[in-house]
Amino acid sequence: MRATLPLLALLSLAVAQAPAPVIDVGNAKYQGTVNAKNNISTYFGIRYAAAPVGDLRFRAPQSPPALVGVQRATTKPPRCLQASSGRSPTNPNPKSSLSGRAVQDHEDCLFLNVHFPGSTIPTRLLPVIVWIHGGRYIAGGASGFNGGDLIIRAKNGVVVVVIQYRLGIFGFLAGSKVKANGALNAGLLDQEFALKWVQQHISKFGGDPNQVTIWGESAGAGSVLQHVVARNGSTSPPLFRAAISSSSFLPSQHPFDGAVPERIFSQVVSQIGCGGAADALSCLRAAGVAKLQAANLRINHAGFYGTLVTVPVVDGDFITQRPSMALRQRRVNGEALLAVTNTHEGNGFVNQSTAATVKAANYALRLFPDLGAANAATVARLYAPVGSPISQVNAIMGESIFVCPTYSMLNAFPAASFKGEFAVPNGYHGVDQAFYFPSGRTPAFKNTAFIISFAGAFVDFATSLDPNEKIDSGNITPSRRARIHILTQGYMKVTKK
Template identity: 55%
Template sequence: MRFAAPPTGQLRWQAPQPPASVGGIQNATTFPPECPQGYTGVSSVNPFEKRSLLRRDTDSEDCLFLNVHTPSNISSNASLPVVFWIHGGGYTAGNASLETAQDLVKESDYRVVAVSIQYRLGLFGFLAGQEVNDGGALNAGLLDQQFALQWVQDHIAAFGGDPQRVTIWGESAGAGSVLQHVVAHGGNTQPPLFRAAMMSSSFLPFQYDYNAPIPQKLYSDTVDAANCSKAPDTLECLRSTDIGLLSAANVAIAANNFYGTYAFVPVVDGSLIVERPTVTLNRGQVNGEALLAVTNAFEGNIFVNATFFANTSYSLADYVSQLFDGLNESQIQDTVDLYSNVPSLPDTLSQAEAVMGESIFICPTYYTLRAFGANSWKGEFAVPPATHGQDVYYYYESIYPSVRTFNNTDFLNAFSGAFLDFTVFLNESDKINGSNITPQWPTWDDDYTEMLFNQSTTNEPVVETIQTDEQLLKRCE
């Protein structure tokens, strides 16, 4: 269903607007077109150089749609909890058809309403710079998500959902989006748009002020790629630029970023995101009553190019200096020292993977857990290979059976069930399924207790409590 007007023409880089009123019955039986897709960085150096890649045929700027799935046996007076899914993809790729939200309804024993959304991506959703601030809207993709959350507040009751019991959930950039809404308006969005938050591998890349040098450089690169550099009003020129040219720029600029990083991501805009999220979290200011957060055992591995380290002259300092382009020599050495003496990281490649995974995925998760205090639960997904994104195969059981490495019913009920239990009860001590094998799950602030979800060497489920590694927490500090 359309939840906002097409963000085209003069609505490019503007806040989402209500859709036009259309009479009659509308078909809502197929998935919508995906938003224009971008790319992850593949360059060996930072910053970027220019390339040319083509727009996908399935892309459309007219992509602000959402999907609603309800239990088939829902009663006319139902008021069920709502799970609101935000897809991942580095803020540059993905769509609402990747994961079948009806699986969540089934896995909840038909006790929730599921909503999945689309939002503007790449430069269409996250182009920043002084010019965008002056003539448009920053963080347009986040504003799309917020607009969809408001749609749920206004309309979900008509589908049997309770607007007072909305839980937002996402993976990777979807979980990063959840984090952004947790800290939105300094952690005090009024009226509230959701009751609770769930984050799977929360993605928090470097979040600059909207007019800092890097966002400003990305704006200039976009203007150059669109042949708008000589226009008296470059933003207006971009609004009139052909979608094909912008899509090519979107992909090329992103691909030229340093390997495993993303060009167009949220910024501090001074309105929705008033400061760096870590600052808000450190004050304990959050939207939402409770948090469930899960990380994977090896978050950073797929974002580090192992071929860099095939050359023995490429050092951890080389990697750190490219990843953290703002550090001075002393800070680079401090980072190298921090990761060079960890027993579980025996070589330079594993150290680089830990630097990436901990700084951008794992540590931000712990910062958020700490902000929620006694109302937070932490899980660790460790089924091999336990790299970033592997957990999604277990949330959406109908579409990923062939790629799951561990198709154990008890494990699936325990792991995927944890998120639906939380949506319904807001407490991991209460279970929808009475045969759930998960033991008592304390809150994270109780001695830094986590729930491990793993597979034994004899292919049995391992679901047990563990304690967060104190050395990991020190590295996060």
């Protein structure tokens, strides 16, 4: 009997992960696996762009090479090189605001995962959700998000794509020299390239390229915002019909050749030892990845506490003007928007150990050095009724970087926008992700009716452009135009603008 146990285990594994269909995406053929438990097919690690290494470093993404034979899409792809956000008590960029964890990740990381319901390709093309991970533009990856969770929530009514993109200095190094001989906002261009891949190939997986919804959380939601205003709101052909933003993230976005981006470029060049090179960017491309990653860690770690150094810039091409201006002018891509904020977005980005000493005016100036003393004093006066000084600065961070940009997005879609608030105590930033992707996470509020109603609203919107068109009969959310409280420990407001 003991001798048969390993065989039984192998047979069980084979049943749980059966081969999925072979799918030809032009440059390669991929074969994923079918999870017998939930009958969902998954393709891990599809290469949507060439490796951004060597001469392709700091350039726009390029088409992937041809691969011979059938590629086994069964292994989660490596994450892009990571960093962590600023930990400095002061802002190192005195004329504008903008990690310390070494990880074994890769520069060659432009992969995506595809999930579809069933063991065979759906015969009817289904709406598509493209998930853009968060992580402050310096961390995160596709592997932490099981697209099958969204398929289950949608009652097998969607196809899901989870993408990766370059991070930190690898994806967001800016400056005039990058503009001249490289690509600004390379991480955003990676995302756009992946969306173009979806348009070209997702029908082979059973997805409808005309019914694509982009969705992200935190920096992923910030990315969604960037794509909404991309190319002056006139991306041609369109890459998505709808957008979902969970905690829209919009830190200061400078011109590519502004003082802050140029200072950061100079710091990278200096730390790599390229200061005396005739062509600094060529020198950076020739540098070892370990040396670049060390600079990536140091530069991001030196940022003001909770803020980001390597973020999108106004590049004059993909992002033609400040996103706030584009939203005000309603120059947007997409037909409809669902946007959700959390009650306490800012707390995790503020150094809570400064509660005894922090002052609202001083904090506002450190967060936005161009604000000026008079405006900082006005901020302090406006936030004085909020409560203690630490509560005030938590609110300043949360509202300026997350909440206000969300309302700007909503106002840019006057005919079809929906607003939600995640307030399950304590409503901190990022806690809502466990409700969308429960695999490997534990929701803060374990109530089936709430989870169906809250998490279901997002897939409802992705399939019908209206979170009130319910897929799950167990969804207890009241009808359209209602502003509601669900249960006693949390609520989501769903309001059509």
